[in-house]
Amino acid sequence: MKPAAFVYHAPRTLEAALALLAEVAPQDGRILAGGQSLVPAMAFRLARPTHLVDINGVAGLDRLVLDGGVLSVGALVRHAAFHKADAKFGALGALLADVVHNIAHYPIRTRGTMCGSLAHADPASEWCLTAVTLGAEMVAHSAKGARRIAAADYFQGIMQTALEPDELLAEVRLPLLPEGAKHGFYEFNRRAGDFAIGMALVTYQVKGGKIAEARVGIGGIEGAPRRIAEAEAALNGQAPGKAAFEAAGQATAAVVDPIEDAQTPAAYRRDLAATVVTRALERAAI
Amino acid sequence: MSDTVAITLNINGEDHRVSVEARRTLADTIREDCGKTGTHIGCEHGVCGSCTVIIDGEPMRSCLMFAVQADGRKIRTVEGLAKGDELHPLQRAFIDNHGLQCGFCTPGFLMLATAVLEKEPDIADGDLLDALSSNLCRCTGYQNIIKAVRQAAIEMRGPRK
Numbered sequence: 001m002k003p004a005a006f007v008y009h010a011p012r013t014l015e016a017a018l019a020l021l022a023e024v025a026p027q028d029g030r031i032l033a034g035g036q037s038l039v040p041a042m043a044f045r046l047a048r049p050t051h052l053v054d055i056n057g058v059a060g061l062d063r064l065v066l067d068g069g070v071l072s073v074g075a076l077v078r079h080a081a082f083h084k085a086d087a088k089f090g091a092l093g094a095l096l097a098d099v100v101h102n103i104a105h106y107p108i109r110t111r112g113t114m115c116g117s118l119a120h121a122d123p124a125s126e127w128c129l130t131a132v133t134l135g136a137e138m139v140a141h142s143a144k145g146a147r148r149i150a151a152a153d154y155f156q157g158i159m160q161t162a163l164e165p166d167e168l169l170a171e172v173r174l175p176l177l178p179e180g181a182k183h184g185f186y187e188f189n190r191r192a193g194d195f196a197i198g199m200a201l202v203t204y205q206v207k208g209g210k211i212a213e214a215r216v217g218i219g220g221i222e223g224a225p226r227r228i229a230e231a232e233a234a235l236n237g238q239a240p241g242k243a244a245f246e247a248a249g250q251a252t253a254a255v256v257d258p259i260e261d262a263q264t265p266a267a268y269r270r271d272l273a274a275t276v277v278t279r280a281l282e283r284a285a286i
Numbered sequence: 287m288s289d290t291v292a293i294t295l296n297i298n299g300e301d302h303r304v305s306v307e308a309r310r311t312l313a314d315t316i317r318e319d320c321g322k323t324g325t326h327i328g329c330e331h332g333v334c335g336s337c338t339v340i341i342d343g344e345p346m347r348s349c350l351m352f353a354v355q356a357d358g359r360k361i362r363t364v365e366g367l368a369k370g371d372e373l374h375p376l377q378r379a380f381i382d383n384h385g386l387q388c389g390f391c392t393p394g395f396l397m398l399a400t401a402v403l404e405k406e407p408d409i410a411d412g413d414l415l416d417a418l419s420s421n422l423c424r425c426t427g428y429q430n431i432i433k434a435v436r437q438a439a440i441e442m443r444g445p446r447k
Contacts, residue, residue, distance in 0.1 A: 001330035008291065008308035008354055039311075039350045040331035052308070054355060080344075105420030107398060108332065110344040111351070192419045 003042035007051045014141065017055050018168060022143040024051035025165040031055055033075060036104065036112035037120045061170065070137075071174045075116070079109035079127075091177035092134075098185050099126050099201065105193045118154075119169045121161045121224065123259065124195040126187070128155060129225040131172060133201045133217030138162075139171040146170070155224035158259070181205050181213075184284030186276045187220075196220035197264055198272035200252075200280040204235060211235045216248060216280075221256050221273045228252045231277055240285050249278035293357035297322055298366030306353045313337040315353035316363060324364040324393050328422070335421030338394040339363050345401035345420075364393035367400065376400055376438040385434035387425030394421050399435045407443050414439070 009024075011017040021029065029051035032038060041047040055061060055075060062076040071089055079100055086097035103109055103117075103126050117127040118138065130136070131151045138149040140163055154162045163169060177183070187199035198221050204214040214235035219225040231248040238244035258269035290305040295312075297320055304319040311330075316322050316339065328336035330349050337348040340362040367374035376396050379385065386392045395418075402409060402417045409417075418432060 002314075003309045003311075005307065005309050007289075008352070010354075035352075035355075036332060036347075036350055039352075042309075043331045043349070056355060101416060105335070106402065106417040107335065107338055107345040107347050107420055108350075111346050 001043045003039070004045060004048045006049055008054065009051060010054045010057050012057050012059065014058055014060065014168075014170065017053055017058055018141055018143045018166075020051075020053045021168060022166045024053065027051060029053060031119070031168055033116040033119075034078065034112035035116075036108045037116070037122065055168070066176075067173070069176050071176060073114050073172045073174065075113060075168065075170050077114055079103050079112050079114060079117075080106075082114075083109070089176065090179060091181045091183065092174060095134075095177065095183040095185070095201075095203070096130070096174075098183065099130055102126050102185070102187045102193075102196070102199075115169045115172055118172055119161065119163060121155060121159050122195070123158050123223055123225070124197075124199075124220040125225075126185075126196070126199065126219065129199060129201050129217050129219030131155075131174070132219075132225045132227060133203065133215050134174055134177075135215075136175070137173040138169055139173065140164075140167040141170045142167045148173075152227075155226070158223040160224070177203060178205060182284040184280040184282065184286075186279040186283060188272060188276055198269055198276045200273075200276040202277070202280045202284050204240075204284065206240060209239055210237050211240055211244065212237075214248075216252065216277060218252060218256065218273055218277065221258050221269050221276075223259055228255060228277070230255050235281075240281075245278045245281035245285075246274075248281060249274035252277045291354050293354055295320060295353065295356055295361060296359065297361045297363055304353075308352060308354050310353050311349050312339070312351040312353045312356050312361075313348035315356075316348060316361070319353075322363050322365055326390055326393055328390070328394075333422070334391070334394075335398065336391050336394040338397045338421065340397055340401045343401065343405065345398045362397065362400075364396055367396060374400070375441045376403075376435065379434040379438035379441070380431070383430045383434040383437060385426060385431045386423075391421060391423045391425075395423065395431055399438070403435070403439050403442050407439070409439070411436075 030049040032052040032054045061074045063074040082096040082100040085093035214232045216231040230251040234247040234251045253274035258266040302320040326336040328334035332350045
C-alpha cells in the first residue's frame with residue numbers, strides 16, 4: 001500500500017505548471033490537486049505516474065467568483081467551499097450545498113477539489129453529474145493555449161474525458177439557476193459517504209402550474225453521467241406530482257445502458273435509475 | 287532508491303527536519319520519521335480515518351497527502367491535545383462515555399472532532415453526525431463516540447455570555 005516512486009514538482013505559477021505538464025505528460029506525468037482519488041489509486045498501484053505536478057502552490061487557482069451569470073470555480077477550490085453555499089449564489093448555491101454533503105466525508109471534502117473530480121471522471125462522481133445536468137463549461141489550459149469544452153462533449157466514459165494528457169482543467173463554469181428554480185438530488189449507496197451506485201439530479205421551474213425547463217441527470221448508472229431527454233420530455237408541460245415524477249423515472253429506466261460490477265447487475269441499476277429520478281423529483285417538489 | 291527531499295514538518299509547534307522520498311505519505315512520515323506514533327494508520331487509502339490530523343486548522347487524511355506537501359504547514363496530532371497532565375475536554379469525554387474500546391481509531395476521531403468543533407462551536411447536530419460519519423470504529427457502534435463529542439461540544443463552548 002505504498003505508492004511507487006515519482007518525481008515531485010511544485011510550480012508556483014500556472015505557466016510553469018503547464019510547461020512542466022507538457023514535458024512530463026508523455027511519461028504519464030499527472031497533475032496533483034487534492035489527491036483524494038489519485039493518491040489512493042497510487043497506494044493500490046492502479047496508478048503509477050512517473051511525475052506529479054503539484055498545483056497546490058499555484059497562485060490564482062483558488063478563485064470562486066461570480067462572473068456574470070456564471071459561477072467560476074478554480075482548480076484549487078475544495079469541496080468544502082460549498083458546505084454553506086446555500087447562503088450565496090442563489091438557487092445554484094442551494095443545489096451545490098445539497099449535493100456536496102454526499103461527497104465522501106468531511107476530511108476528504110476539505111482537501112479534494114471540484115475540478116479534480118471532473119478531471120478524474122469517476123462514474124459515481126457527484127460533481128460530474130452536476131456539471132452535466134447544469135450544462136457547465138470546462139476551461140482546459142495547456143502550454144499551447146486555453147479552450148472551453150461543454151459538459152455534454154467532455155464526459156466520454158468511465159474515467160475518460162475530452163482532456164488531453166497535457167491539459168490542466170483550470171476552471172469549471174457553472175451557469176446560475178434562475179431564482180425560484182427547484183432542484184432535487186437523490187443518491188443511493190450502501191454506506192454513508194460511499195460511492196454512489198445510482199443517483200439523480202433534477203432542476204425545473206414551475207410556470208402556470210406546469211413544469212418547465214426540466215433537466216434530469218443521472219450518475220453512477222452508466223459509464224458517464226448524462227441528461228435524459230426522454231425523462232425531461234415526460235416532465236415539461238405536466239403538473240408537478242406523483243404521475244409526472246413516476247413517468248420520468250420509467251422513461252429513464254427505459255433508455256439507460258447500465259454498467260455492471262461484481263455486486264450490482266445491470267438490471268438492478270436499471271430499476272434503480274427509475275427510483276433515483278423519481279425520488280430526486282419528489283425532493284425538488286418539497 | 288529515489289532522491290529524497292529535505293522538508294520541515296511543524297508538528298504540535300515543534301519543527302522536525304526530515305529527508306523523505308516524494309512518495310512517502312505524511313502519515314508514514316509523522317510516525318516513522320518524526321516518531322509521533324499516536325497517529326494510526328488503518329487502511330492507507332482514505333476510507334477509515336484513523337490517520338486524521340489537523341493541517342492549518344482543517345482535518346485531513348494524512349495517508350492521502352505526501353509529506354513534501356506538508357512542508358512548512360502547521361500539523362496537529364493527538365500528542366498535542368493534552369496540556370501536560372490535563373486531558374483535552376474531548377479526551378475526557380471519550381473516557382467518561384466509554385467512547386473507545388480497543389482505541390485504534392481514537393486518535394483519528396479525536397482530531398476530527400477537535401477540528402470540527404474548533405471551526406464550528408455551534409455546529410448543528412445533523413452536521414456533527416455527518417462529520418463523525420467520516421471515520422470507522424469497529425468496537426463501539428458509534429453511539430458512545432457521538433455522546434462523547436456532544437458532551438465535549440457543550441464544555442468547549444463554555445458558559446453562555
